[in-house]
Amino acid sequence: MRAFLFACAAALALSACSQPPAPPTMGPEAASTPEPTRVQLTVTQGWTRATPAGAQAAGGYLVIENPTLEADRLTAVSSPRAAALEIHEMADVGGVMTMRAIQGLDIPATGQVSLQPGGLHLMFSGVTEPFTAGEAIPVALTFQNAGVVETVLEVRPIEGGTPADAAAAAQPEGEAAVAGAPGQ
Numbered sequence: 001m002r003a004f005l006f007a008c009a010a011a012l013a014l015s016a017c018s019q020p021p022a023p024p025t026m027g028p029e030a031a032s033t034p035e036p037t038r039v040q041l042t043v044t045q046g047w048t049r050a051t052p053a054g055a056q057a058a059g060g061y062l063v064i065e066n067p068t069l070e071a072d073r074l075t076a077v078s079s080p081r082a083a084a085l086e087i088h089e090m091a092d093v094g095g096v097m098t099m100r101a102i103q104g105l106d107i108p109a110t111g112q113v114s115l116q117p118g119g120l121h122l123m124f125s126g127v128t129e130p131f132t133a134g135e136a137i138p139v140a141l142t143f144q145n146a147g148v149v150e151t152v153l154e155v156r157p158i159e160g161g162t163p164a165d166a167a168a169a170a171q172p173e174g175e176a177a178v179a180g181a182p183g184q
Contacts, residue, residue: 060122076142083126
């Protein structure tokens with residue numbers, strides 16, 4: 001009888017060990033702690049110009065909108081259609097237009113930043129094949145808070161070609177270009 005009781009106790013102990021653990025319960029303090037949220041940015045109006053055969057560089061333009069109360073920062077950009085993609089700015093320095101790469105771009109809370117001809121823009125270097133009017137160029141934008149946002153830039157025809165024409169084309173209908181902008 002003792003052997004039988006010992007076997008039953010051993011079987012009971014083994015079956016208790018094989019039970020899956022009960023799911024953890026959340027206490028009142030865990031239920032009231034909100035999960036962190038990512039900044040929700042919107043990227044719109046993305047475009048670039050068609051490039052002639054052999055061109056190694058192209059500009060990219062878009063609008064980044066941040067409807068939240070938290071500022072963000074664009075820290076990196078990439079595209080499979082170029083060896084490198086950088087954030088650039090153009091500025092009038094002593095009457096001479098200069099262009100340089102910048103390491104990041106602040107996106108204000110409840111604001112927007114426009115990348116357009118003659119100002120802030122994306123610079124494709126080492127274009128892998130010509131951009132053809134009508135196609136879409138994939139671009140990944142990496143933000144400090146929002147993470148990676150993927151978008152495409154619509155390729156527009158080369159026509160118009162001058163910075164003033166490109167700047168005018170980038171203006172939404174009903175808005176005038178800023179006085180003193182390049183090409184004016």
